[in-house]
Amino acid sequence: MLDIQNIQNPILPGFNPDPSIVRVGDDYYIATSTFEWYPGVQIHHSRDLANWQLAARPLTRASQLDMRGNPDSGGVWAPCLSFSDGLFWLIYTDTKRRDGAWKDSHNYLVTAPTIEGPWSEPVYLNSSGFDPSLFHDEDGRKWLVNMIWDHRQQGGDKFGGIVCQEYSVAEQRLVGEIRNIYRGTDHKLTEGPHIYRKDGYYWLLTAEGGTGYEHAATMARSKDLFGPYETDPAKHLLTSKDAPEAYLQRAGHADIVETQNGEFFMVHLCSRPLDATRGSAPGRVVGIHEEDARRSPLGRETAIQKLVWDKGEFPRLAHGGCVPADAAPAPGLPHAPVAPIVTRHDFAPGPLPVEFQWLRTPEPDRLFSLDARPGALRIFGRAAPGSTFEHALVARRQVDIAYSAETEIDFQPESYQQFAGLISWYNGFKFHYLAVSATDNGARELRVLSCPADWPMLRVEQPLAEPVALPATGTIRLGCDVDGMVLRFRYAIGNGEWTDLGVELDQSAISCEAGNGPGNNFTGAFIGMCAHDTSGRGQHADFLNFTYQPVPSGPSNSGAA
Incomplete structure (x- = not known):
């Protein structure tokens, strides 16, 4: 050996x-x-x-x-x-x-x-x-x-x-x-x-x-x-x-x-x-x-x-x-390789893939289901981002300095109080969020919501000059690319070409050291899928797949979930 x-x-x-x-x-x-x-x-x-x-x-x-x-x-x-x-x-x-x-x-x-x-x-x-x-x-x-x-x-x-x-x-x-x-x-x-x-x-x-x-x-x-x-x-x-x-x-x-x-x-x-x-x-x-x-x-x-x-x-x-x-x-032990981390998930009924976790609650059925729509991860819109009770976020760790992540979402919001999408998350005052939502009259649109460690104001910035209008129906592909301190979001309609949203966000804010919020911070950056419904109606979003891929230009060290 x-x-x-x-x-x-x-x-x-x-x-x-x-x-x-x-x-x-x-x-x-x-x-x-x-x-x-x-x-x-x-x-x-x-x-x-x-x-x-x-x-x-x-x-x-x-x-x-x-x-x-x-x-x-x-x-x-x-x-x-x-x-x-x-x-x-x-x-x-x-x-x-x-x-x-x-x-x-x-x-x-x-x-x-x-x-x-x-x-x-x-x-x-x-x-x-x-x-x-x-x-x-x-x-x-x-x-x-x-x-x-x-x-x-x-x-x-x-x-x-x-x-x-x-x-x-x-x-x-x-x-x-x-x-x-x-x-x-x-x-x-x-x-x-x-x-x-x-x-x-x-x-x-x-x-x-x-x-x-x-x-x-x-x-x-x-x-x-x-x-x-x-x-x-x-x-x-x-x-x-x-x-x-x-x-x-x-x-x-x-x-x-x-x-x-x-x-x-x-x-x-x-x-x-x-x-x-x-x-x-x-x-x-x-x-x-x-x-x-x-x-x-x-x-x-x-x-x-x-x-x-x-x-x-x-x-x-x-x-x-x-x-x-x-x-x-190393010690003089036989080489014992392990199975590589799965980079793409096409969701199917059964348990949540091991790479993913959620926040706080021992009742995950209230947050998500892999059985409600076979072939999709259904996330039920719950409380606002940062809720310490029911926050419907399913995410995996960032384990590379440079990576790309993508998901495909099927979501029909009826109100601007309903939004779902792809999120780079640290905690309730450190996140970057690419969200499908709706206008006052229910037309679908795409927004970027960013809370870059801005304490005590906890302002949620909206870096896009204007929201992006979306078709009334059909899936939307959401993507992000992280390279060290930089995060960029992109989107695509159905199987169409990717469009870069043209904003660069500070990924260093998604870290322990950023900001001066309550106490010290002890966790790390996650990337994942979420749904929020601050109207209380629980509107769900279906995610058809999720991909996390290390980018060779950054030091890849993906050895653990």
């Missing part, structure tokens, strides 16, 4: 943050955060650490996860996936409030005999903080660790340290004393804990510095689970904070796995800002400023680094220093 020489980063491109990795025999699994997107938690599988394929989204029903009303970038934060006693153990947070002095972050546990499930009903754990992690000690006892939120603190650092409490499997609850085992370093914002047992030490890996450009991973160790913990003399195992030229930025929030050959690898969060990405196009759109080049439309991604972890010593990156490498030397 062919051995892989190097693993190109990121291994999970596009919005796939906060990785938690586990090995079970020859199989590796990574769980990542999904925030307000449903179903909850993404789990990818690999056998060689280089090629990854989506294996499961385990939180699929209301009893496990109901995010209706959750804020943008709330929902599922930082899952932890582990394996013990013949079961997969998945810990996750459902964040109901994320702005201001308090966080409402509720932590749960589900288990399954296989990664595909069935996944159990959830066990409620606590709400004291987020980023929970389950440590299975050598004596069989299990310990939950999470950061604790201290609302008494002034300013932004309300991170009160890492607390530890025992989990009773028999009683299905936390028991015993709650101990604060580590308060972090002067880099502050200590979160994302994982504990490992090696060489007579408990090793505590944390994330620090926030999830922006100061992010870092820090290691500490102790002979006793409850401390005191000695921080690594080097302080940070991983960070890009002092390397603005690095390809991978915002590096931190990490987890470590040992291969079957005794090698150690670390997966970690990162992003690729447009100024550090080959194929970006800075300065091509009116209104883009120099500081906008630090924006990352692909969101926070997952990368991998090889470690050297000598007996009794703190681990180090195999290539030296603390800055993440663009590529990692």
Whole structure:
């Protein structure tokens, strides 16, 4: 079998943050955060650490996860996936409030005999903080660790340290004393804990510095689970904070796995800002400023680094220093390719293709159907764009700096309050929308609606000088082309030729860093299909197909859904 020489980063491109990795025999699994997107938690599988394929989204029903009303970038934060006693153990947070002095972050546990499930009903754990992690000690006892939120603190650092409490499997609850085992370093914002047992030490890996450009991973160790913990003399195992030229930025929030050959690898969060990405196009759109080049439309991604972890010593990156490498030397494992991502979907009855997700609700039948019209994805017009309850949007991640997307829509709006089409989406105040709608007298027309991170006004701009008149009936093809910072929309009538709408929109606005809206933003750009009906009549739109195609002029790294 062919051995892989190097693993190109990121291994999970596009919005796939906060990785938690586990090995079970020859199989590796990574769980990542999904925030307000449903179903909850993404789990990818690999056998060689280089090629990854989506294996499961385990939180699929209301009893496990109901995010209706959750804020943008709330929902599922930082899952932890582990394996013990013949079961997969998945810990996750459902964040109901994320702005201001308090966080409402509720932590749960589900288990399954296989990664595909069935996944159990959830066990409620606590709400004291987020980023929970389950440590299975050598004596069989299990310990939950999470950061604790201290609302008494002034300013932004309300991170009160890492607390530890025992989990009773028999009683299905936390028991015993709650101990604060580590308060972090002067880099502050200590979160994302994982504990490992090696060489007579408990090793505590944390994330620090926030999830922006100061992010870092820090290691500490102790002979006793409850401390005191000695921080690594080097302080940070991983960070890009002092390397603005690095390809991978915002590096931190990490987890470590040992291969079957005794090698150690670390997966970690990162992003690729447009100024550090080959194929970006800075300065091509009116209104883009120099500081906008630090924006990352692909969101926070997952990368991998090889470690050297000598007996009794703190681990180090195999290539030296603390800055993440663009590529990692691969373990000596057989090459294990995965099926390529499907780029075109001609919709048919049955389940939604795995590339797609929707927002918040465990009742997707109210949003869309693949059975109502065989051969089409029917989306029912619901609330306005940005609704935190019923927003009828079906979308997939942007995983390439440059791509093209197309869909064909059959939609008969009766009012300007009914609109549907193709949307580049980050959240309720960051989107670009090519929408079929209607005039006052019901004549069909095409509009562009854009909300480019304009907070607090939340103005929806309409870049077209005039809406485009459309035939009274028949399908309309909608397309968009993204190249770095630039998004262009186009359309075609039926099988006719494409017409470029002649506007260039700022795709860098569809990113974590853009705008100064509520709190921080933690997700990434999606492209998809949607229908809105603010009249409340629920007018549906039928989408006959959808295509997402990487464009070779941009750096293609499509390896994950």
